[in-house]
Amino acid sequence: MTEKQNYFGLVYQVVREIPKGRVTSYGAIAHYLGLKSGARMVGYAMNAAHTMPDVPAHRVVNRQGLLTGRHHFSTPTAMQEALEKEGVRVEKDQVQNFEQVFWNPETELTI
DNA sequence: CGCCTGACGTTGC
DNA sequence: AGCAACGCCAGGC
Numbered sequence: 001m002t003e004k005q006n007y008f009g010l011v012y013q014v015v016r017e018i019p020k021g022r023v024t025s026y027g028a029i030a031h032y033l034g035l036k037s038g039a040r041m042v043g044y045a046m047n048a049a050h051t052m053p054d055v056p057a058h059r060v061v062n063r064q065g066l067l068t069g070r071h072h073f074s075t076p077t078a079m080q081e082a083l084e085k086e087g088v089r090v091e092k093d094q095v096q097n098f099e100q101v102f103w104n105p106e107t108e109l110t111i
Numbered sequence: 112c113g114c115c116t117g118a119c120g121t122t123g124c
Numbered sequence: 125a126g127c128a129a130c131g132c133c134a135g136g137c
Binding site for chain 3: 035038039040041044045047048
């Protein structure tokens with residue numbers, strides 16, 4: 001598989017399953033993978049995920065629905081524009097209706 | 112080989 | 125209710 005590292009690949013796998021117009025949180029993925037405090041690790045994996053074309057890191061936000069990692073994208077607005085382009089409204093780097101667009105891997109993911 | 116930093120989350124004050 | 129510190133783990137220097 002292209003995913004050389006296991007837990008990195010796991011994160012990529014889950015993130016790739018995020019449906020268009022939906023977002024999830026680092027902690028949700030971490031908890032889904034069994035990484036208790038791995039939320040940081042998920043974000044760290046996202047940093048490497050930027051090399052993965054099929055990993056929509058822009059659909060992953062923090063627990064508050066804030067686009068904390070937007071600065072890591074090509075442009076500081078790429079993340080927000082990508083989300084808005086998919087139908088997710090973002091205001092001041094914060095996802096609006098976060099509860100509605102939130103995609104829970106443990107509940108909705110059928111892998 | 113050891114120290115620092117980092118796309119978070121939770122608990123305590 | 126808002127702010128601060130801690131915890132966890134891996135990669136980079």
